[in-house]
Amino acid sequence: MAKTILAVDDSGSLRQMVVFSLRAAGYQVTEAVDGQDGLDKAKGQVFDLVLTDQNMPRMDGLTLIRSLRGLPTYQKVPILMLTTESSDEMKNKGRAAGANGWLVKPFDPQRLTEVVRKVIG
Secondary structure, X not given: OOOEEEEEXXXXXXXXXXXXXXXXXXXXXXXXXXXXXXXXXXXXOOOOXXXXXXXXXXXXXXXXXXXXXXXXXXXXXXEEEEEOOOOHHHHHHHHHHOOOXXXXXXXXXXXXXXXXXXXXX
8 A cells, every 4th residue: 555645845846746756756745825724634634644735824844744743643653854944954843843854945856766765655
């Protein structure tokens, strides 16, 4: 059975690129339009990996990560940030919230697939 990924980003075009890249690599991808939508979907299904942006309406990525880490089913699920934010300060905040890795936009689809494969196989 294909590994499942939740892709959370308020940019429809970026979500499309992420979904296309990961589905081509054999993953099953569910989209969420912001952190709140992502949290709602994560409560309904346990994903093998969560990929989230930082800057989104309703709920940002760090808040989403902290919320997910508060759920028993998401304490060990890998969470990757895919964002334009690249400062060490923001990366440290991401790690403190529970992010396992960081990719900076714009991203290389092949690199994204390689990182995801390393994290969840």
